[in-house]
Amino acid sequence: MFDNLDALLLARIQFAFTVSFHFFFPAFSIGLASYLAVLEGLWLKTGKSVYLDLFKYWLKIFAIAFAMGVVSGIVMSYQFGTNWSVFSDKAGPVIGPLMAYEVLTAFFLEAGFLGVMLFGMNKVGKKLHFAATLMVALGTFVSAFWILSVNSWMQTPTGYEIGANGQFLPGPSWWDIVFNPSFPYRLVHTVMAAYLTTAFVVGAVGAWHLLKDRANPHARKMFSMAMWMAAIVTPAQIFAGDMHGLNTLEHQPAKVMAMEGHYQSHPEGAPLILFGIPDSEAKTVRYAIEIPKLSSLILKHDLNAPLAGLDTIPDDQEPPVGTVFWSFRVMIGIGFAMLGIGLWSLWGRVRGRLYDMPWLHRAAVLMGPSGFAAVLAGWITTEVGRQPYVIYGVLRTADAASPLDAPAVAASLLAFVLVYFTVFGIGVWYILKLMGKAPHAGEYGVKRGDVGPIRTAGITPGPTQNPGGDETLPTHAPDEKEPV
Amino acid sequence: MDLTVVWAFIIAFAVFAYVVMDGFDLGIGILFPTFNAGRERDRAMNSIAPVWDGNETWLVLGGGGLFAAFPLAYAVILPATYPLIIAMLLGLVFRGVAFEYRWRDPGHQKFWDMAFTGGSFVAALAQGMTLGALLQGIDVVDRAYAGSWWDWLTPYTLLTGLGTVAGYALLGSTWLIWKLDGDEQAHARKLAVRAAVATIALMGAVSLYNITLNAEYAEHWLSAPEIYWVAPVPVVTAIIAISMLRAITRERNSKPFWLAIALFFLGMSGLGVTIWPYVVPPGLTIWDAAAPERSQIFMLVGVAITMPLIIAYTVWAYWVFRGKVADEGYH
Secondary structure (H helix, E strand, C coil), X not given: CCCCCCHHHHHHHHHHHHHHHHHHHHHHHHHHHHHHHHHHHHHHHHCCHHHHHHHHHHHHHHXXXXXXXXXXXXXXXXXXXXXXXXXXXXXXXXXXXXXXXXXXXXXXXXXXXXXXXXXXXXXXXXXXXXXXXXXXXXXXXXXXXXXXXXXXXXXXXXXXXXXXXXXXXXCCCHHHHHCCCCHHHHHHHHHHHHHHHXXXXXXXXXXXXXXXXXXXXXXXXHHHHHHHHHHHHHHHHHHHHHHHHHHHHHHCHHHHHHHHCCCCCECCCCCEEEXXXXXXXXXXXXXXXXXXXXXXXXXXXXXXXXXXXXXXXXXXXXCCHHHHHHHHHHHHHHHHHHHHHHHHHHHHHXXXXXXXXXXXXXXXXXXXXXXXXXXXXXXXXXXXXXXXXXXXXCEEHHHCCCCCCHHHHHHHHHHHHXXXXXXXXXXXXXXXXXXXXXXXXXXXXXXXXXXXXXXXXXCCCCHHHCCCCCCCCCCCCHHXXXXX | CCHHHXXXXXXXXXXXXXXXXXXXXXXXXXXXXXXXXXXXXXXXXXXXXXXHHHHHHXXXXXXXXXXXXXXXXXXXXXXXXXXXXXXXXXXXXXXXXXXXXXXXXXXHHHHHXXXXXXXXXXXXXXXXXXXXXXXXXXXXXCCEECCCCCCCCCHHHHHHHHHHHHHHHHHHHHXXXXXXXXXXXXXXXXXXXXXXXXXXXXXXXXXXXXXXXXXXXXXXXXXXXXXXXXXXXXXXXXXXHHHHHHXXXXXXXXXXXXXXXXXXXXXXXXXXXXXXXXXXXXXXXXXXXXXXXXXXXXXXXXXXXXXXXXHHHHHHHHHHCCCCCCCCCCC
């Protein structure tokens, strides 16, 4: 089956597959952890039970998503060594410490407080429990900070020296390494992407239940919160993405040329190619629909500014244009669709009819997975766009792989594909099942059968025995006795 | 002070913390089928549900720390043991999701219980065999693994793999003695006796095998003056083993568990004595593979600040969920 593929290509496919699959979970859990912290904070502040119910509703979903993120993340921390050992040896002294900081400041924080967040409310009280929730949310953000610093350093390496043994060595300033030129942009863009991904999932679940019962107060609350995010964060994200693009133009011009489909240089203003079919053999975009000079206006803020094309880049240093061109357009298209939803919801809100617009609700349901698609397309753009380098301009991907034979990599790739699609497919199905149930008063927390994970804090019939419980609330609906 | 030695001890500490803490999680997974479906299994799993995630993080610190502090060792060991690492990772996938999935889908709980056990067993076996593959030596040429596909599969690595499975089962069963009571505790005690006997036997076998692996290993243990320093290790190990067996058979709470940890500590110390000063025997010493001083210092600052905090909130999380796993609120 893999006879025609070499070990390098298989290793690249394997990394692309495992990292893409993995990133779905943090893209969701970074935003969801913050959302849970907001819900719990609002509950403590206002005392309104709707927030506690929503907290418990999403906590169950978070538990599954987080578990999938953890197990697929451990795979990533070993993939560098198993499949990219030359890269690991060479870059380890620079990026290894950043990843060690991620473990020390983020992974332990998330994992250490997760148990209390899931099962500990009755053990530690409301305030300490809220602190645990905040720590988990903080951990997801700190994790993004470090791993995006690593990725950004690989895109725009600074602050390093090359040692006698060929290793990348840290220079005198770690600040130059951590805060490399593309890092602030990538961090902001990625974290907002995670927030939007979560917001559109929450919005879709709210909309789904509004379509079934537009009076459901829980569905209303979550839909409204999600639509505020769509309306406010989407424009900010488009702005941040534009800034990120300008930063890329400065540091990785070939990537932007591929995104724009500019095979040729345009000395007197470059057109914006909306659509077309890139043909790298003929070095042209066929059937292009373009707006003259607009690309120069966007990238240089001047209609007639000259823009260099891929004709200025040696062929063996060009990224694959087709993939980058298309994935970029998918991301942009989704971004503007999100903006459309946000504006639509604002219009509905102004008219006081936010909960009485079935077409908006249907559109929001449809847009539920849009954040995942946009995030994936964005990462494909930036990762394929920096090829053929793994450390931009310095170390080629082809020179970074482990000395493994193709059949070994093929076998592991096949195993990952089978296991991930089965195990994570089932996990996503469990999440969808939970989302399919309408949120209601007296919502359960994370269930653990008839015995609690701990003394006195199990899921047992009785108001004080609910892990996320609040004594003042009815925690036991008659139809909720069986574990979900 | 030599920072490379400091880092060797930090990595060793992370590996030890992982082996002990996820060891009892994986051990419970390995022993899971011997518990009856329903209340027994629920209690066994709930005894670790709030802490397994934190426990597993030490594996990321071990791997990530090796990458950061000894990048060349990381770049050699992982390709050399490729199938074992992949098997371990996939085993941990099944084990990890089973914690959530078995509660979400009562109709398939038996299946996820099997995934929990299978994943735990494969991960434990692969970890032990990786240790064996490292101890028996890895061919390195030009900063890269130079051996063949199946070097990691030998009678010796199978022995270290099984030793690890038995050792984890011992940790898991002694943890359950502590966290359970009644019939379930009696059952855990029975399991612990068997696991202890198997662990001690396999530890002895691996220790003797180590001495025959290469002359340098033997020298660390059998020649003067080293022998005066290291001779107490087997003696103390024997004393601990005997008192642990006594503790298991009597009515105690946490004592068997702590003695099992002490046994692991001595076993790993013994391995440290054996392998020193190599990180990848027979060719790479810790100094050959070490990251430059700037990397070591930068990370040491991070460890100095965060490790006390990590230990503090980890202890707090265990404290929150202290005591027997009980269903006393259930009437």
